[in-house]
Amino acid sequence: MDALTPDQVEELRKELVALRRELARDLDSSLEGTRPVELDAPIGRLSRMDALQQQSMAQATRQAAAMRTKLAETALRRMETDEYGLCLECEDGIGYARLKARPEALLCVSCQETRESR
Numbered sequence: 001m002d003a004l005t006p007d008q009v010e011e012l013r014k015e016l017v018a019l020r021r022e023l024a025r026d027l028d029s030s031l032e033g034t035r036p037v038e039l040d041a042p043i044g045r046l047s048r049m050d051a052l053q054q055q056s057m058a059q060a061t062r063q064a065a066a067m068r069t070k071l072a073e074t075a076l077r078r079m080e081t082d083e084y085g086l087c088l089e090c091e092d093g094i095g096y097a098r099l100k101a102r103p104e105a106l107l108c109v110s111c112q113e114t115r116e117s118r
């Protein structure tokens with residue numbers, strides 16, 4: 001796998017910064033949905049279930065956004081030490097195409113697959 005050019009790293013850095021900003025906004029706007037459902041509130045059984053379902057969806061969205069934020073921050077830190085784009089496990093290049101799709105990726109495709117199948 002070819003090493004990333006400085007231009008590519010710079011481009012991906014901008015995407016990571018934008019991604020982090022976008023995720024922070026998602027985290028902000030989803031905060032509303034994770035407030036505890038008031039079980040005493042005079043709402044029907046159906047809408048209470050809706051509310052609970054929406055709440056758990058909002059929590060899942062928040063968890064995913066928080067996890068991606070951590071990955072993006074790790075990726076940005078690795079740029080400072082010139083380790084960005086190298087797989088955390090096998091130290092092979094992750095590849096520009098994959099990073100373009102997921103700039104926060106820390107593992108190459110094969111290590112990612114191994115990890116997910118464990």
Ligand SMILES: [Zn+2]
Nearest residue numbers: 087090108111
């Ligand atoms: Zn790897």
